[in-house]
Amino acid sequence: MSLTYPEVQDATTLGPRFAQDIFLPIAAEGQKDAPGTAVVAAIYEVTTPSMADGLFGPASSLSGLVKFLLGRGVASVKAIASASGATPTLPQRQAAWAVLEADPLVRIRLTDSVVQADHVALADSVELAELIYHKQVAFVGMPSGTTQAALLTAATAIASKRGLLIGPGIYDENGVLLSGMLAAAAVAAEVAKNPDIVDDLDRLVLPGFTGIEKDANGMPIFRKRVVAGSPVNDFETLLTGGVSPLKSGSSGGLELTHLRMTYTTDTTFDALQTRLIVDQLFIDVRNYVENNNFLRRGNTQKTRDDLKAGVEALLRERSNWLLPKLQPDGTYGYMVAIIASPDNRTVTISYQGVVVRGIQKVLVDAKLEIPV
Secondary structure (H helix, E strand, O other): OOOOOOOOOOOOOOOOOOOEOOOOOEEEEEEEOOOOOOOOOOEEEEOOHHHHHHHHOOOOHHHHHHHHHHHOOEOOEEEEEEEEOOOOOHHHHHHHHHHHHOOOOOOEEEEOOOOHHHHHHHHHHHHHHHHHOOOOEEEEEOOOOOOHHHHHHHHHHHOOOOEEEEEOOEEEOOOOEEOHHHHHHHHHHHHHHOOOOOOOOOOOEEOOEEEEOEOOOOOEOOOEEEEOOEEEEHHHHHHHOOEEEEEEOEOEOEEEOOOOOOOOOOOOOOOHHHHHHHHHHHHHHHHHHHHOOHHHOOOOHHHHHHHHHHHHHHHHHOOOOEEOEEOOOOOEEOOOEEEEOOOOOOEEEEOOOEEOOOOOOOOOOOOOOOOO
16 A cells, blocks of 8 residues: 555444443343344343343333343343233333342432333332342433423432432434433433443433433523513522533533432432442442351451451542541541441441532632722
8 A cells, every 4th residue: 555645545444332431330221122032031241232132122112121221231131021022011020120229239220101100110129139239330211302390390309319300301412302201311321331430420421412301492491591571590400409500511412410319308319420439338348248258257356456447448539429527546448347236146336427419519609909
């Protein structure tokens, strides 16, 4: 090939879309079509669109949800059909959810339903999973066209420390309006791929979309505007009410605003980030105990000292998630203590710290002078 003549040549090749690493595995539940080969209430690990079509039928809502997630860069999706050939009833969904509750590897749950009552029940399901120490969160979305008032009503009904309500509907790159269910899936995919748990993804741009749904005037249905001489911020209203709204990007496209749980009784979990940090700290301590065979060692002072040292080291490695506190000896640390029960059958690991929060507001306080 000549390297002398100055021109631009096409060396483009068409290849597969490479999936990204998944840090929080996703599970999806929904309806399959009769031609699909999947057994109802059985979990399948789906890695390709063709596999989703074969298992659940190419036109089914569950296959569409799974293929959407794969297209967003998710390497694999655990999928379970709750009914075949008909819209699942709530008891059918709950039977499938019970299977997912029992899977310790599932961290994010999705459903193809856009019904508020189903969302409330799904939030209950992920909370039930915590009874067996499985740490899961659910992302749900309402139909396109859902008003601000209806979203706030749905968030109030869900009111879960483990449930997120994403809205409104969104336009894909071809201008096709997608429901809040797929908006929730798009957000869940970004959360699943996020390698830095302290990054709350505020104002993250989601590629491949053209914005949120529009009103009759062609404007984004939610926005900041002036009404009767007063500023109105739809996003602040929705966030205060427990909704995690999306917004049209300032330069086009789609952006997250802030991800929060639907629980609004207090501000404990007004950020998904704090929920994930609390969950992951438990999982990491549990994995450390199990992987280092502490359940097979004698309950001696030497064992307890080893366990204390290991937990202290683990927490120090996560100091960007959990800030240390002032200890009685005047140093900063996590006050790790290993306490044996009187019968020596149990040890209790205790530690303290302050969960890191992300910056949600920056105030610019400029003091300027203009010479006159």
